[in-house]
Amino acid sequence: MKFQIKHEIKGRLRIHMKQSRMTFEQADILHYAIQKMDGVSSVKVYERTGDAVICFHCSREELIDALSAFDYDRINVPMEVLQNSGRQLNAEFQEKLAGRILRRLFNKIFLPMPLRNAITLCRAIRYVWMGVKCLAARKIEVPVLDATAITVSILRGNFNTAGSIMFLLGVGELLEDWTHKKSVGDLARSMSLNTEKVWVRKDEGEKLVPSDEVETGDLVVVHMGNVIPFDGIVCAGEAMVNQSAMTGEPLAVKKDTDSYAYAGTVVEEGELVIRVKETRGSTKYEKIVSMIEETDKLKSASESRAEHLADRLVPYTLLGTALVWLLTRNATKALAVLMVDFSCALKLAMPVTVLSAIREAGEHDIMVKGGKYMEAVAEATTIVFDKTGTLTKAMPVVRSIVNFSDESDDEMLRIAACLEEHFPHSMAKAVVDAARKKGLEHDEMHSKVNYIVAHGISSEIDDRKVVIGSYHFIFEDEKCIVDDSAKAEFENLPEGYSHLYMAIDGKLVAVICIEDPLREEAADVIRQLKEAGITKVVMMTGDSERTAAVIAKRVGVDEYYSEVLPEDKASFIQRERENGAKTIMVGDGINDSPALSAANVGIAISDGAELAREIADITIGADNLYELVTLKKLSNRLMKRIDSNYRSIVGINSGLIGAGVFGLIPPTTSAMFHNISTLGITLNSMKNLLPEQETI
Template sequence: MNAVIIHESRGRIRLRLKQKSLSLQQADLLEAWFKKQTWVQQATVHERTQCLILHYTGSRDQVLQNLKGLTWEQMESLTLPSHSSRVLNRAFEEKLVGKVAMKIFGTLFLPPPFRIARVLLHALPFLRRGLRCLFNRKIKVELLDAISIGISVFRKDFATAGSVMFLLELGELLEEWTRKKSVQDLAQCMSLNVDRVWLSTPDGEILTPISQIQPGDQVIVRIGGIVPVDGVVSQGEAMVNQASLTGESIPVAKRPGSFVYAGTTVAEGECTIWVKQISGQSRYDQIVAMIEHSEQLKSTAESKASSLADKLVPYTFAGSLLSFILTRNITRALSVLMVDFSCALKLAMPLAVLSAMNEAGREHITVKGGKFLEKIAQADTVIFDKTGTLTRACPQVAQVIAFSGREENEMLRLAACLEEHFPHSMANAVVEEAKRRGLKHEELHSKVDYIVAHGISSRVNQERVLIGSAHFIFEDEKCTISAEDQEKFDNLPLEYSHLYLAIGEQLAAVICITDPLREEAPAVLAALRGLGIQKTVMLTGDSRRTASVIAARVGVDEFCAEVLPEGKANYVASLRAAGHTVVMVGDGINDSPALSEADAGIAISDGAAIAQEIADITIAAESLWELVRLRQISLELMARIHAIYRFVIGFNGGLIALGVAGILPPSTSATLHNLSTLGISIHSMTALPNKKQRPL
């Protein structure tokens, strides 16, 4: 890369590229490439100045060496999002500058006749919208705008009409810009993050990078997996959860010939998909449509604001008419018309919610709708799953105990071969331990069946192989322990969770899993109590012995052990029936029913895909402090919404009173009203107060 260093300090360097210009696509490509490098902490590209700012780790010389060897050809393999925030911002920046420049030019340089003609031309769209409301018998803000502009033009007060229209257009532009940017950022947060898929080939299944998948390929998706592409089911049968795209609460049966959509999840079964569209290309547009059009995702506060705004319009008309009757002064009546409550309420509320959702995204929290932030603010009870939530998302294998004279590494190899198909924290632990020991586990088994909250069943070398809980192995499947191994079994270490492997209906191995508690968990629960949470509960399918140890260490108010998925959902339902607002936090397939049942379901980002898809909110796996920040953002959002109500009603009510009293002329009322609307909207877009409680 040909560039010159402009400025540098420890861990930071600013460079200017030596080329005539930098396109928006090149800037996105450059930024995306650097963000994928392990030695880059942060990368920012400014396409106008052709500058690159890097925050890096490691040796400065190594960084410069990497920069010298970088070429555009190396970056061509990167797949950029089909919708670029940089392109969106550039388009609206140009619109904004052009609108302001035209206003200044018209005011300073156009002769009066041309200024009047320009005002009349601009007034036509506003008058047309007002007439449309009148013909549809709807009294809305567009009618108010049309009447106030029309009366100003009729009174030959072209300066007032021009100012009102300029401010209205400016407000509409800022509203559209902010809304599109917020929706785009949110949609990108919710877009697919699938790196690899199981590709079906004549030689068997191959774990393949998603970037190498092409139309016509066959990919396999099993229970709990996310559908990575749009396509048609060619083999198998599955129940697919499409709630994120279609709003259907019940999984839909998909058989050969059925179409499946990228981003949906397999709730039951497995299927092979004939790829029609690669890398979930249509997923982004589907999510944007969902966010923009799904009324069910609006918070109660947003719906209330929109409803109240429309209800206040007739009162504004009544106030204007009453003012004219009492004073016989059209100027005072016009002052009332120039002010309405609906603009600020309809604009500021959605912007406040979208801004809060966007801010949550910057904190690695994905929120699927404003109403869920409201539920988080109202919540008094938080329920946690144990494994992968209160404990680390990647438990570790502490010991493998083989039975019946079998070899320890062979048993681990077999367990990893089965578990790699069903990503969950304990399954990941088995696969990682096999990798650490250098054990390769080829696909030796036949079809793998997953029994939720119990285990996995398959066949290897004509023998039935089972792996799962003690309940599944010994009670459901009636597997036995040889007499010579009974003493070894009775002395299994009690401090670990146990995963049981059986071959041919006889116990073959016990994999001991250590499940370290998240270091931050006790402090997070204490912080949540400080933010108004009254009750914390832990639910787990583990034994009561293991659960009691974790519960005591983390400090939950209650815990329930040996709970099946339906038991978790029933527990959540019982609390809601008792009048509690419940938040459920989980990461696995077995948490999905409870996540769906809760007022707000929160999934851990590296958990099962179906849990993330069903959940209303997803947080990063690195730390539970995101829960505290989520609660703070929600409370701060509700406080801001209430402040907006107070300001809009108070300020605009004051303007109306001053207009009726004859103190403010129509032009001043209109200017102050529109400036206050812009001001409160801009305030709604600002970051919420940052009160992080994460320890330094």
């Protein structure tokens, strides 16, 4: 592909694609392709100019070569990326806003007064009708106030004032609609299906295939803890399925033969074989958008209070107008109250503030499922961390295998990988990766795999029972034993590692030693969280006391608990809440799901278990934990901006009402200043909360 370098500084390149016109689809393909290039940290594509701004940390020559090899027709982009990019939505709203402003200027400059007044009368019909419908429903809310202000202005011959009120109301509605739809769209895209490979049942057994190769009618096998990738009919198996992403229901529902399974829901217990009915990811996207718009998930408590307060203030505004007229018998002064009200700004600015904060969080790779969760983060005093994959890196590695069997180390690793590949946990991934690097084939040689949450895996291979998991699972639940000849070696297992125990027919055969390196930023993140308002940091892990103590000391937590079960984490959080603490739970595994649900805010790591991500209220990227600090700062700033908006709205509008009542400014001027201040507060609410130097 031919392109021109328009501007260049170290680590940043602006290029112009040599083509006559760039479509929305081409812009999305280009964005997707560049984002996938090695060494690219971020990219923005501007379809109007055909430009792309690329930030990179690879060599300049490598990037130029990759860009030169780019071809629209060679890039395989997931269909949902093209269908739900949001690029066309932004362009449409920009055109609507520009068109509205240009029409306003054209009318004022070129149209004669009588024609402008006639247009104002026609436009006023919609607002008056909305006010009448509100009254007919026995409600006195904002539409009544708008209709009254516009009607009184027209009756007094102030057509310019009426036109200005409607213009500013229209612009405000447009901006609110765009911000809302963009935030909902960004949120839904973040929540939408992102399953690269799925298990498909073939004649020769189960096979892992890319999701885009699945066709309608294929049989997809969904194991416990995994997301259901496509809509379809259950034709075998039985499971409890978490459908909260679709329905908002907190409890799992039972699915068995002939039940309908929805894409994006998660198998909590059991296993299902589903005959695929719909393969397009957009079906889930559309359902999520509908779910978000039909529920209160996006509304924080502050936002809801603002909306209710706005409606409650309308009767008082009308009463104030009547009272001023009765006391002064001056219609001009009475109109000063009517032209200025608090409700308009309250109802417009607060939702925009919250939705803009959610949008900004998304720019930092933080997916927030609703404004109320950011408010809860701002109020939180206690944060609980799972250790594995959270405070430690999400990519643990196998360092050694302590073998107690007659088989080779590679055979032990092969058996372990065969079982572990079905389950999305960081330690399971470490085992599978280690087997792959050694070139060990581990085709399906076992019977049905049973996964016991937070304990381990049980199956049969060649009529022998194989179990793999934690010490508690192997020795206390399964009652496995260590051969007398191996006890000395077993009691002196290498320290500093997490241990995965494997037994066959009740006898320990191997211990896989996994290094779970601490994240370099963990200690600094905890320090910064305390500076941002967190007063208590807790670490909970299923690891041994010895391992937990070492990690806790290095990261600087206030409390730590070792060898805990999933219900222990949830119980601790419940006790903290009963004691009045607002809690945050951060985890990445299936075993963290109960605690994520129990906390005021559950935060999942993006490459953790799909069940954890579905249940969590917020998902952060896996690259580093500094996003937690960014989230906390964003949430704190959000609450400060909401408080600031309240003060600004009350102060400005009270001043305008007072100035109008005392005759210092005419109603038309107060109405103009009121609408300008409302628009100004709303536009300010759309600005980023964090300056660039504070982002990490």
